Amino acid sequence: xNLNRFxxxxxxxxxxxxxxxxxxxxxxxxxxxxxxxxxxxxxxxxLFERRKGLVTPTPQAHELLNEIERAYVSLEALQxxxxxxxxxxxxxxxxxxxxxxxxxxxxxxxSEFHKDWPETKVTLSxxxxxxxxEFAAAQQIDFGMAEMPFRRSGFKVEPFSTAPYVAAVPKGxxxxxxxxxxxxxxxxxxxxxxxxxxxxxxxLDQASQSLGIQTEAIIExxxxxxxxxxxxxxxxxxxxxxxxxxxxxxxxxxxxxxxPTIPFKVALLRPETRPSTPAMEALFSKMGxxxxxxxxxxxx
Numbered sequence: 204x205n206l207n208r209f210x211x212x213x214x215x216x217x218x219x220x221x222x223x224x225x226x227x228x229x230x231x232x233x234x235x236x237x238x239x240x241x242x243x244x245x246x247x248x249x250l251f252e253r254r255k256g257l258v259t260p261t262p263q264a265h266e267l268l269n270e271i272e273r274a275y276v277s278l279e280a281l282q283x284x285x286x287x288x289x290x291x292x293x294x295x296x297x298x299x300x301x302x303x304x305x306x307x308x309x310x311x312x313x314s315e316f317h318k319d320w321p322e323t324k325v326t327l328s329x330x331x332x333x334x335x336x337e338f339a340a341a342q343q344i345d346f347g348m349a350e351m352p353f354r355r356s357g358f359k360v361e362p363f364s365t366a367p368y369v370a371a372v373p374k375g376x377x378x379x380x381x382x383x384x385x386x387x388x389x390x391x392x393x394x395x396x397x398x399x400x401x402x403x404x405x406x407l408d409q410a411s412q413s414l415g416i417q418t419e420a421i422i423e424x425x426x427x428x429x430x431x432x433x434x435x436x437x438x439x440x441x442x443x444x445x446x447x448x449x450x451x452x453x454x455x456x457x458x459x460x461x462x463p464t465i466p467f468k469v470a471l472l473r474p475e476t477r478p479s480t481p482a483m484e485a486l487f488s489k490m491g492x493x494x495x496x497x498x499x500x501x502x503x
Contacts, residue, residue, distance in 0.1 A: 205238075205241070205242075205245075207238060208238045208239070208241055208242035208245070209242065209271055209274075210228065211224060211228065211230075211235050211238035211239055211242070212238075212239060212242055212250065212264075212267070212268075212271070213268065213271050213272075213275070214227055214228050214235070215235070215239065215251070215258060216260060216264065216268050220257075220258070221235050221236055221239075221258060239251065239258075246267075248261075248263050248267075249261055249263070250263060250264040250267065251264060294320070294322070294323040294324070294480055294481075294482040295323070295324045295325075295326070296323060296324070296325045296326070296345050296480075296482060296483055296486060297325075297326040297328070297343075297344045297345050298325070298326070298327055298328070298344055298345055298346050298347060298348070299327075299328040299329075299330045299334070299335045299338050299339075299344050299347045299348070299349075300327065300328075300329065300330070300335070300347065300348040300349075301329075301330070301331065301332065301335070301348060301349055301350065301469075302329055302331075302426050302427065302428065303426075303427050303444045303446050303447050304348050304446060304469075305327060305329040306329075306427075306428050306447070306450075306451075307446070307447070307450035307451065308446050308450060308493065308494075308497065309327055311450070311493055312486070312489050312490050312493045313325060313327075315489050315492075315493065316485065316486050316489045319485065320482050320485060320486075323482045325486075328344070330347075331425070332349040332350050332402075335347040335348070335349040335472065336349060336353055336354065336355045336472065337355070339355070339357065339358040339472035339473075339474050340355040340356065340357040340358060340474075341357075342357065342474040342475070342476045342477060343474075344474065344477075345473075345474070345477050345483060346471050346472060346473045346474070346477075346483070347471070347472040348363065348469060348470075348471060348472075349469070349470065349472060350402050350403075350467065350468060350469055351402075351468040351469070351470050352468075353470075353472070357474065357475055358472045358473055358474045358475060359472075359473045359475060360470045360471070360472060360473075361470055361471040361473060362468075362469075362470050363469045363470055363471050363490075363494065364445075364446075364467065364468075364469045364494055364498070365466040365467070365468050365469075366445040366446075366466070366467055366498045366501060367445065367460070367461065367464045367465055367466055367467065367501075368403055368407075368442050368443060368444060368445065368461055368465045368466075368467055369442070369443060369445055369448045369458050369459065369460060369461055369501065369502065370384040370440060370441070370442055370443075370458070370459045370460070370461045371430075371431060371434040371440065371441045371442075371443050371448055371456050371457070371458055371459075372384070372434070372440050372456065372457045372458075372459055373434055373435070373436075373437045373438075373439075373440075373455065373456065373457075374454065374455045374456060374457060376392075376440070376457070378392070378440070378459070379457040379459075380457075381459055382459070382460070382503075383459060383460045383461070383462045383503070384440075384459050384460070384461055384462070385461070385462050385463070386407075386410055386411040386414055386416045386418060387414070387416055388440075389411070389416075389418045389440065389442075390411070390416050390417060390418050392439065392440050393421045393438065393439035393440070394418060394419065394420045394421060394422075394439050394440055394441070395420060395421070395422045395423075395424065395430045395433050395434060395438060395439045395440065395441040396418075396420035396422075396423055396430075396441070396442065397423070397424065397425065397430070397442075398423050398424065398425040399423070400425075401425060402468075403442065403444070403465060403467070406465045407442055407465060410463050410465065421438070421439055422438060422439065427443050427444050427447035427448075427451075428447060428451065430443060431443060431447055431448065431451045431453075431456065434456050435453050435455045435456050442461055442465070444467045445467055445497070445498060445501055446467075446497055448501075449497050449498075449500045449501060450497060452500070458501070458502045459502060460502055460503040471487070
């Protein structure tokens, strides 16, 4: 398709006249008119009503303009990327991460990373584990951060953390001064637990059942951040991933080790056809630094 014809059409729609379009395009009015005629012929659709030198867009013209505007956004992004590439600044990293990392951990990492790599564009998608696997297997991202185990292939798995889940207890609660909390404590108190499909929930249920203890949640959620907020408001006790527990830390919540230990097994998913870059390696290094700082804040 001839982009000059679409450019002429867009210019007429934006200026309202053929003469105005000719001026911003640096062409003659007859040249712009010919481009419009050829576009209408190519599409088989009347885009303008012409009366006494005036052009009035048809409904089809407005529909076409909506599509063209979306295309121009993509073209402008491509042009911007090409300019960065020509200057040696075309690095772009796309990643998908669990909410447990996307809410606080990755923003902290990226704020530090950006100081050294200000020209590197990063796209962060916040997704749940199965979708992150899907993206990585389809080679649609540079890397993902998700909880193991994985069911798909097509990517390399690099362990990132096995730090344990911790108990979050409201300040002033009877258990707030304990050195550790176990399933028997959970059975006697209001609980805020992950939804049944979450890996941590399965492990917690197994640990409780192996001891003959039945636990029941008063509230279930699939995200750590709202669970922490509910603990903060005194609704109950929650078992949270270590990154959310530390980075959301509030004086209204006590973090206590949970026994038996339930590891939060997280790995980086690196698609096999996506080569690494210096910017990516620098980002991984910064992630490791921030991870160690966060985990050093865990109780026990």
